[in-house]
Amino acid sequence: MSTRRARLSLGPGTPLSDSTARSNRRTSFGGSDASDAKKDRRAMLEEWRRARASTASTTATSATAASFNGSSNESDRPSTAPSSYDDSEKTVSFPLTTSKFDEKENDGLSALERFRMRRQQRQEAPDAPIAATPTRARSNSFNFNDEETTTISYSSTIGTPNRRPKTARPSLSGGAQRKVRRRTSLTPDEKNNLPPMQPLERRARPLLPPSYTASSEERLEQPHQTNVELAPPSSQESVDSIDSLAMRSRISAMQKRIECLEREKMELSMSKAPLEARMRQREDAFIKERERLVSEIESLQNAGRQADERYRELEMENEALNEAVKKMKMEAREAKFTGGEGSKDAWDERLRSNKENARLRAELKDVVEQNKTLRMDKVSLEAEVHAYKKHIESLEKNYDELERDYEELAASKSKNSEAEIQLEVLTAEMVATTAQLNATNADFEETKSRAKADLQAKEEKWKNRESELLFQISVLKSRVGKEQTNVLEGEEDTAILKAKIEARDRRIAELEEQLLNLEQLRRTLHNRIQELRGNIRVYVRTRPFLPNDGVSASSSTGGGHSSIEILPDGESLTIQGRRGDEAHAFKFDKVFAPSAGQDVVFEEVSEFVQSALDGYHVCLFSYGQTGSGKTHTMQGSGNGAMRGIIPRAVEQILSQAALMKSQRWTFTMKASFLEIYNEELRDLLVMMNSDGSIKPRDxxxxxxxxxxxxxxxxxxxxxxxxVDIDVENKTVGLEQLEAVIATAARARSVATTKMNSQSSRSHSVFMLHLCGSNEESGTIVHGALNLCDLAGSERLDRSGASSDAQRLKETQAINKSLSCLGDVFTSLANGSKHIPFRNSKLTYLLQDCLSGDGKALMFVNLSPTLESCSESLCSLRFAQRVNQVELGKATKNVQYSK
Ligand SMILES: Nc1ncnc2c1ncn2[C@@H]1O[C@H](COP(=O)(O)OP(=O)(O)OP(=O)(O)O)[C@@H](O)[C@H]1O
Structure with a gap:
């Protein structure tokens, strides 16, 4: 282009250097380039002024002459008369709207283009210094399709955004934005094509031990496998069979429910893992994209500011040029009127000044063109910034959608964990029910075989008797002929004999009834004596064999050979010794067989629960090795027939309180639940408000x-x-209790040990604080029921705790506090003056119940396996010591307000 190559020549002798001219043309956003160009132009103007001043005196005359004589050379004349300068000035305008820019006419680069090239250089060589802005191959239009930048494309498969040379800008076109938005939510097809499911890691521990490798379906089939095949029921067996059938139908109902829950859980798990992964990846991609866009916008804004600066500079230059043109016009006018005789010098001067004017105008035009370009650049930049803003908005929308997805995911997650908990509860209930059913079946088999043997013995006896009688008859018949006279006498003897037998049978029945009544009386008296002596009562409970005991549950004995034999009196048992060659006998207040259900056990403790309503401090605690059934006894397994003492006790209290209402008694009941973990008290209901609602997380x-x-x-x-338990409304009260137990179970420190997949690593104490007042008598009673589930008393080597530092610490803390409990009982049994209650948190907490003010009952839970007989023996010896403790008569906590 001619204007580009034009030299600012102020006269023949003053050509500007090439580099100066080029620097004047350079359109750069770099601060140094712009200021250099500005300095060059100023220097040029100065040079021109100086040159003009030096030549003005010599050329003034000739220039004036030329203006009056005309010129033969048209090109030497001024291209426009001075009066036409005004018109040319009008063309110096700064259009705000841009037409398509002719690329051929512009060999420079737009600001945005240079910015992009710089960015591309940075991306290609991130560590290299930023290259100087190229001055060639400038494009003034923003053709996004030609752009060679890197962009982020979103694909339906989740991963880091794909970086590739871009051929289209999906991020800036509306359609592309819609595409991006669409991708954030999963289409059903995408859902079906989800990546292969990772097995969901269950937070809740499995109920079966690691050695038990059966699949979940096999586990669900378990009741069928473990059921004992019964012989066709005789009339005597039918009642038991009906019980078994009822239990089986209950189990099959539970199985169906479990299958349903398993299916639901699988579905939820299927959708959870990939959704979470997508969520995380999309979040990462969004954050990266947002950071990139923010830095790009910042760069664009910088470029825009520089363009604005450059534009202002050019405007100033333009003004300076306009000034110069005006001055020249003035000078031309002055020369016209004061030129005198029109000397040749003056004419030459005018010609030069006209040429200079033309050149300046051309330059001005060039500058205007540059301004136009810059404005176009600015408009394009603004358009791009606008597009980026739109893109950010759409990304923000996507982010909102992702957040919503995430919330949905969190909701489904909590639903899933609820289902898992429910499944665990049902599975525990099923395992317990099956175990009990097997034990009942074993009992039944034993009774059946005993009855069979009895029957056989009786048959044998009757046969002998029959043959004896037949012999006697034959003897009598042979005598008939000889001793006919004695016939009548003999008949008389038989009748007397029969009458005697009948009288003896009646006597036996009477004696049996008396014995039964005396036995009942003995029990009642024994209880009264114990109450008066204030003994801690000790009940022993043996659990049935479980699937993870490693013995066949389908055997007729209900699981294998038990180390414990329970004697028929219901109070005595024998246990096999460590070496297997000796048996140890024990006698306690009550011994429950493995087949004894939760209802039977509760029946025996219900009078203790009643005592709490009467104003006593009552404590029931379960002691035994891990996995022996302490939690099963106290809390139970599930919410059905396998409910333990805690829910049954609350139920009884609620029913009793309702009954006592008619006698003008009103009760309030508050529950608390704590655990003693590593000798530290922890509130298990920290998540609950006093009304039973769940507290917000913070x-x-x-x-x-x-x-x-x-x-x-x-x-x-x-x-x-x-937490308040509603005494007025039994249903509400029981629901509140369920929530309390569930919340506490979630918070309790449970860890898997070798012996029990859900082992309690702490002592837990459920406390019911009861307050009853009688309006009529003005009596106020304060009772308390403490139900304490002690941690397992296993040896370190058997529990596998010695290999894990935390487990080791827990086990040591458990064993220490249990030994403190033992010390307290020993001191009480020996009648020592000082009882070391303060040696452990557990004994200090239970001091009121153990020091004679309250009533205490200890359950000793035993495992029937041969491997556990050593621990069972230890537990029984401990229980024997406890049984010898005399606390004195318990006292009621009563106040009288009248
Ligand atoms: N009498 C019983 N009838 C049926 N199942 C039982 C019985 N006792 C215990 N179980 C079952 O045995 C398993 C272990 O019982 P539980 O968790 O109560 O042991 P634990 O003594 O509390 O163990 P830990 O001290 O480790 O907590 C459970 O699955 C439970 O359902």
Missing amino acids: ARTANKLSIKRNAEGKSYVDGINL
Whole structure:
């Protein structure tokens, strides 16, 4: 282009250097380039002014002459008369709208183009210094399709955004934005083509031990496998068979429910893992894209600012040029009127000045063109910034959608975990029910074989008797002929004999009835004596064989050979010794067989529960090795027939409270649940409000709990959460209790040990605080029911805790506190003056119940396996020591307000 190559020549002797001219043309956004160009132009103007001043005096005359004589050379004349300068000035305009720019006419680069090239260089060589802006091959249009930048494309498969040379800009076109938005939510096809499912890692531990490798379906089939095949029921067996059938139908109903829950869980698990992965990847991609866009916008804004600066500079230059043109016009006018006789010099001067004017105008035009380009650049930049803003908006929308997806996912996750918990509860219930059924069947088989043997013996006896009688008859017949006279006498003897037998049978029946009544009386008296002596009562409960005991559950004995034999009196048992050659006998207040159900066990403790309503401090605790059934006894397995003492006790209290209402008694009941873990008290209901509702996450502050004594010297836990149980409405009250137990179960420290897949690693104490008042008599009673599930008393080597530092610490803390409990019982049994209650948190907490003020009952839970007989023996010896403790008569906590 001619204007590009034009030299700023102020006269023949003053050509500007090539580099100066080029630097004047350079359109650059770099600050140094722009200021150099500005300096060059100023220097050029100065040079021109100086040159003009030096030549003005010599050329003034000739220039004036030329203006009056005309010129033969048209090209030497000024291209426009001075009066036409005004018109030419009008063409110096700055159009705001841009037409398509002719690329051929512009060999420079647009600001955005240069910015992109710089960015591309950076991306290609991130560590290299930023290259100088190229001055060639400038494109003034923003053709996004030709752009060789890197862009992020979203694909339906989740991963890091694909980086590839871009041929289209999906991020800026509306259609592409819609595409991006569409990709954030999964189409059904995409859902079906999800990546292969990773097996969902269950947070809840399996109920069966690691050695038990049966699949979930096999486990669900278990009741069928473990059921004992019964012989066709005789009339005597039919009742038991009906029980078994009822149990089986219950189990099959449970199985169906479990299958349903398993299916639901699988579905939820299927959708959870890939959704989570997608969510995370999309979040990462979005954050990266947003950062990239933000930095790009910042760069664009910088470029825009530089373009604005450059534009202002050019405007100033333009103004300076306009000034110069005006000055020249003035000078031309002056020369016209004051030129005198029109000397040749003056004419030459005018000609030069006209040429200069033309050149300046051309330059001005060039500058205007540059301005136009810059404006176009600016408009394009603004358009691009606008597009980026739109893109960011769409990304933000996508982000919102992702957030919604995430919330849905979280909801489904919590649903899933609820289903898992429900499944676990049902599975535990099923395992317990099956075990009990097997034990019942074993009992039944034993009774059946005993009855059979009995029957056979009787048959044998009757046969002997029959043959004896037949012999006697034959003897009598042979005598008939000889002793006919004695016939009548003989008949008389038989009748007398028969009458005697009948009288003896009646006597036996009477004696049996008397014996039964005496036995009942003995039991009642025994209980009364024990109450008066204040003994801690000790009940022993043996659990049935379980699938993970490693013995065939389908055998007729209900699982294998038990190390414990329970004697028919229901109070005595024998246990095999460590070496297997000796048997140890024990006698306690009650011994429950493996087939004894939860209802039977509760029947025996219900009077203790009643005592709590009467104003006593009652404590029931379960002691035994891990996996022996302590939690099963206290809390139970599931919510059906396998419910333990805690729910049954609350149920009984609620029913009793309702009955006592007619006698003007009103009760309030508060529940608390704590655990003693590594000698530290922890509130298990920290998540609950006092009305039973669940606290929001940020409000769950765990108070520091400490055991204190009140004014009456009774111990209480300071800082513990007390949850109200509705006594008026039994259904609501039971629901609240269920929520309390579920919340506590979630919070409890449970870890898997070798012996029990759901082993409690802490002592847990459920406390019911009862307050009853009678309007009529003005009596107020304060009772408390403490139901304590002690941690397993296993040896370190058997539990596998020695290999794990945390487990080791837990086991040591458990064993220490249990040994403190033993020390307390020994001191009580020996009648020592000092009882070391303060040696452990457990004994300090239960001091009121163990020191004679309250009533205490200890369950000793035993496992029937041969491997456990050593631990069972230890537990039984401990229980024997406890049984010898005399606490004295318990006292009621009663106040009289009238
Ligand atoms: N009498 C019983 N009838 C049927 N199942 C039982 C019985 N006792 C225990 N179980 C079952 O045995 C398993 C272990 O019982 P549980 O969890 O109560 O043991 P634990 O003594 O509390 O163990 P840990 O001290 O490790 O917590 C459970 O699955 C439970 O259902």
